[in-house]
Amino acid sequence: MTDKNRPKTRKDRIMDAALRIFAEKGFQNATITEISKEASVSEATIYEYFGTKEDLLFAIPEKISNEVFKKSVEVLPYIKGVEGWIRSILFSYIQLYQSNPHYSALVLLQLMPNKRFRQTPAHAAIRLSSHGLLDCIKAGIEDGTFKKGSNPYLIRSMLMGTIEHLFIHWHMQGMPKKEPSIMDMLDPLLNIIFDGIRTKKEESGTTLYLKLEDANAFGKLLQKKGGGHPPKRKTKK
Amino acid sequence: MTDKNRPKTRKDRIMDAALRIFAEKGFQNATITEISKEASVSEATIYEYFGTKEDLLFAIPEKISNEVFKKSVEVLPYIKGVEGWIRSILFSYIQLYQSNPHYSALVLLQLMPNKRFRQTPAHAAIRLSSHGLLDCIKAGIEDGTFKKGSNPYLIRSMLMGTIEHLFIHWHMQGMPKKEPSIMDMLDPLLNIIFDGIRTKKEESGTTLYLKLEDANAFGKLLQKKGGGHPPKRKTKK
Amino acid sequence: MTDKNRPKTRKDRIMDAALRIFAEKGFQNATITEISKEASVSEATIYEYFGTKEDLLFAIPEKISNEVFKKSVEVLPYIKGVEGWIRSILFSYIQLYQSNPHYSALVLLQLMPNKRFRQTPAHAAIRLSSHGLLDCIKAGIEDGTFKKGSNPYLIRSMLMGTIEHLFIHWHMQGMPKKEPSIMDMLDPLLNIIFDGIRTKKEESGTTLYLKLEDANAFGKLLQKKGGGHPPKRKTKK
Amino acid sequence: MTDKNRPKTRKDRIMDAALRIFAEKGFQNATITEISKEASVSEATIYEYFGTKEDLLFAIPEKISNEVFKKSVEVLPYIKGVEGWIRSILFSYIQLYQSNPHYSALVLLQLMPNKRFRQTPAHAAIRLSSHGLLDCIKAGIEDGTFKKGSNPYLIRSMLMGTIEHLFIHWHMQGMPKKEPSIMDMLDPLLNIIFDGIRTKKEESGTTLYLKLEDANAFGKLLQKKGGGHPPKRKTKK
DNA sequence: AATGAATGAGGGTTCATTCAT
DNA sequence: TATGAATGAACCCTCATTCAT
Secondary structure (H helix, E strand, O other), X not given: OOOOOOOOOXXXXXXXXXXXXXXXXXXXXXXXXXXXXXXXXXXXXXXXXXXXXXXXXXXXXXXXXXXXXXXXXXOHHHOOOHHHHHHHHHHHHHXXXXXXXXXXXXXXXXXXXXXXXXXXXXHHHHHHHHHHHHHHXXXXXXXXXXXXXXOHHHHXXXXXHHHHHHHHHHHHOOOOOOOOOOHHHHHHHHXXXXXXXXXXXXXXXXXXHHHHHHHHHHHHHHXXXXXXOOOOOOOOX | OOOOOOOOOHHHHHHHHHHHHHHHHOOOOOOHHXXXXXXXXXXXXXXXXXXXXXXXXXXXXXXXXXXXXXXXXXXXXXXXXXXXXXXXXXXXXXXXXXXXXXXXXXXXXXXXXXXHHHHOHHHHHHHHHHHHHHHHHHHHHHOOOEOOOOOXXXXXXXXXXXXXXXXXXXXXXXXXXXXXXXXXXXXXXXXXXXXXXXXXXXXXXXXHHHHHHHHOHHHHHHHOOOOOOOOOOOOOX | OOOOOOOXXXXXXXXXXXXXXXXXXXXXXXOXXXXXXXXXXXXXXHHHHOOOHHHHHHXXXXXXXXXXXXXXXXXXXXXXXXXXXXXXXXXXHHHHHHXXXXXXXXXXXXXXXXXXXXXXXXXXXXXXXXXXXXXXXXXXXXXXXXXXXXXXXXXXXXXXXHHHHHHHHHHHOOOOOXXXXXXXHHHHHHHHXXXXXXXXXXXXOHHHHHHHHHHOHXXXXXXXXXXXXXXXXXXXX | OOOOOOOOOHHHHHHHHHHHHHHHHOOOOOOHHHHHHHHOOOHHHHHXXXXXXXXXXXXXXXXXXXXXXXHHHHOHHHOOOHHHHXXXXXXXXXXXXXXXXXXXXXXXXXXXXXXHHHHOHHHHHHHHHHHHHHHHHHHHHHOOOEOOOOOHHXXXXXXXXXXXXXXXXXXXXXXXXXXXXXXXXXHHHHHHHHHHHEOOOOOOOHHHHHHHHHHOHHHHHHHOOOOOXXXXXXXXX
C-alpha cells in the first residue's frame, strides 16, 4: 500500500475508478469514457498506463492479490496446526472480500467467468493461495488430523465454494447488512467440515469398525509429525 | 419434451445454437449473426421469436429449468428421509449440469452475474428448487436428524457452493474428463457434511446404522411432517 | 360512398386504419404491422390491395378528394357571383379539413412534403380544385369584380396559404377546441382580401356596399361569362 | 459568423452536408453514412458533435434562425411605422428562404410536420419572430393604423401562410426560376392586405392619400407608441 | 506525460416485403 | 382470397483505440 499521505497517482486513480465501475456495471457495460471521467483523466491517459481495457481489468486483482495473499502466508508460521492454518487462510479471504466488496464482486462475478483471466498473473496469485490451502488440507490428512481417504480437492472446493457462494449471493441481494455476517459463518463452517473429516481418536468401541482404518494407518503417520493437535479456537461471540 | 421424431422447430434450433454460443463465448461476445448462422435462420427470424438478445438468453434456462426441476420434485415422495431428499435434489442438479455442460456454463458463468436474471422466471425456478433444499435441511433439524442449532442457510450454501465451485472450475479447466467425476463426489460431500451435522445418538454400528436410518428410523420421524412427503413450499408470488 | 349499412370491406378497413395511423405518427413512423393490427387483417393482406406502403398512403387522398371535390363543384351553379364561388370552394376545403382532421393532417403534414405525391391522381384532384379556384379569381379580374392588374396566383396563394397555415398550426397545437373556429375565420379572411382587391367604383358607403355586391351587382357582372356558371376548366390531359 | 477565410470546421461541414441532404431527400431517407461522406468525416464524428440524427436536424435551424432573426429585429428601430415593420420582418423571411432554398425546404417541408421540433430552441426562435410580427399587427390595430376589430392572428396567418404557401409550391415545382420572384410578390401581398385592413379615415382622394401616409401621416401616429420603436415583446421564459 | 479529436469496425434491431399454403 | 412465417437489407449508434500536438 503506497504512502497514504501523498495524493493518489493517476494510475491509482484510474484503477480505483475502474474497480468501482467494473464491479457495479460489469466489464462489458463499463466504458473507458466513464472510467476516465471518474478518474478525472483523459481516455488517452488510460491507454498510457494500460494497453487495453482488459489489461486494466486484469491489473486490478494483480495489485490487490499480491498485496493481500502474501501477507496471509506470512502469518502462517505463527499458527500451530493445520486447522489453524486453514482457518487463517480463509479468514484472510473473507476479510479481503468483506472489506472490499467491489473487489469481491469483480473477482467472483466478472473475472471468474473470463477465460483469459486464467492466464493472468493475478490468477496465478489466487491459484497460489488456493494451492496453499490445498497443501494444508493434504498435510492434515497426512498427519492424521483428517481422515485418510479424504479427498483434499473436494474439501478445498467445499471451503472455497461455500465462501464464494455466500459472497455471490450477498452481492446478488445487493450486499445487505446481515447478521450473522459471512465472517461469523467461518467457524460454523469449519466446525461442520472438520467434524466431518476429523479423525476421531478415542471413539470408544462403536465407531470402531468403520473408523478403524482411519484410526490406524493415520495414527502412525501422524506420530511422526508430533501429535499435532490443532489449536482450539474459542468460538467467538 | 416434444416429439423427438419431428425435425426441430426453428425456435428450438435457435435456442440450441444460442446455448452453445453463449456458453462458449459469453453473452456479450456472442453475436446474433453467429447464432443465426449456426441455427440456419436469418437474424430477423431470431427477433421474431425473441424480442431481444437478452430475452433469448433468458429463454434458455427458463425452458430447461422448468423441465428439470419439476421432475426432481416428483421423485421426492419415493424417497425416505431428509438425507435422501437432499441427496436426490443435489443428484438432479449435478446430473443436469453434467449432462448439459453448455447449460451449466451458461447458468454459472453468464447468468449468475447478470442482475436482471434475478427478475426472470428462470431464476424463480432455480430459487424454488433452492428453497426446497433449504426446507429439507430445516426439516432435518426439526426432526432431530441434524443438530439443533445448525444454520440451515449455511448448510445449503455449503452444498450448493461446493457443487457450483466444482463445476465452475471444471469449466475453467476446459471440462476435462476426470476421475472422479463430479457426480462421484456427491456422496463424499454428503458424508462429510452429514457427519458434521448429524446428531450422534449412540455411536455404534455406524455405517449400517446409516443405511438403517434411511430405510426406517427417519421415515418415522418424518411422518410427523406429513407422511414422508417432501416439505411443502408455499408457492410465493 | 359505399353502402353505410354493410360492414366495411377489408380494403376500407385498411384505409381507415392507415389514415389514422399515418396522420398520427407520420408516414415513416407508421408500420404496416400496426396498420394491419388496427384493421384486423394480416400484413400480407395489405399487400394484396396495395402494392406498397406508399401506394397505400396515396390511395387515401385519392378516394377522399374524388368524393369531396366533385361535390364542391356541383354546388357552384347554385351560387351567384365570383366571390360566392370562391367562398364556396374555400368553404368545402375548410369543412373537409375540419370534419376530418386525420385527413387534413395527412395532406398538409405528410403528403405535401412528399415529392412523389405530385405525380399522383390524388394530387391531380387537388390541383384541379385549386385550378378551379384560380379560374374563379381570374374571372373576377376579367369581369371587373377585382382590380385589373391583380395577380391571381398571388391571390390564390393568399387564400389557400392562409387556410393551410391555420390548419397546420391547429394541428401542431394538438387540435385544440378553439373559438373562433377556422371556419369562423373564413368570412373575415375573405372580407380582408376582397376589400383589398375589389374594384372601388365609388368610394363611399363602403361596407354597406359590400353587402350589396354580394346580393346583386356581382350577379350581373358574371352573367357576361355565361349565365352564372362557374368558369370552365379545360380538363387537361 | 466566423472568419470566412478559415477552412470550415468539421462541425460546419457536417451541418452543411446535412442541410443539403435532409432538404433534398427528407429526414428519414437521408442516412448518416451519406452525410458523413458528403462532409468528409467519419460517421462516428457526426455523433461526436450531435448526439443523434434528430439532434443534427434540429441543430441546423437553431444556428440559422439565431443568426438571422436577431438581425431582423435590429433593423426595426431604423424603420418608421407598423406597416414598415411588418414589411421588414417579412422581407427578412423571404430573403432568408429565397437565398437559402435548402433551409426553407428543410423548415417548411421537414420540420414543420415534426412534433418534437416544437420543443426545440430553433422553434422558439421562430416563434419569437412570429410573435414579433403579431405584436406589430396588434400595435397597428391599437394605434389606429388598422381597423379596430381586426383579428391580428388571422392577419398574421395570412401573411405567413401566403409566404409559406408560395415557397412550398416553389419547392414542389422544383424551384424554378420565376418572374415575378416571391420577393416581388411581397409588396402586392402587403398592398392587398393593408388595403383590406387599413382604416379609411376620409374615403376620398383615397389612393393619393395612401401614398402620403406611407411617407408622413403614419410616422406621426406611431410616435405615440414611443418614438417609433418596435413594439416591445415581453421576453417570456 | 497528457489529451482532444477522430474513427474503424461492428452490433443489435427494424420493417417492408415475399411466398408457400 | 388470406395469411403465418420468414427474411434481406439497411441504419443508427457505440466505443475501444489511435495519434498529432
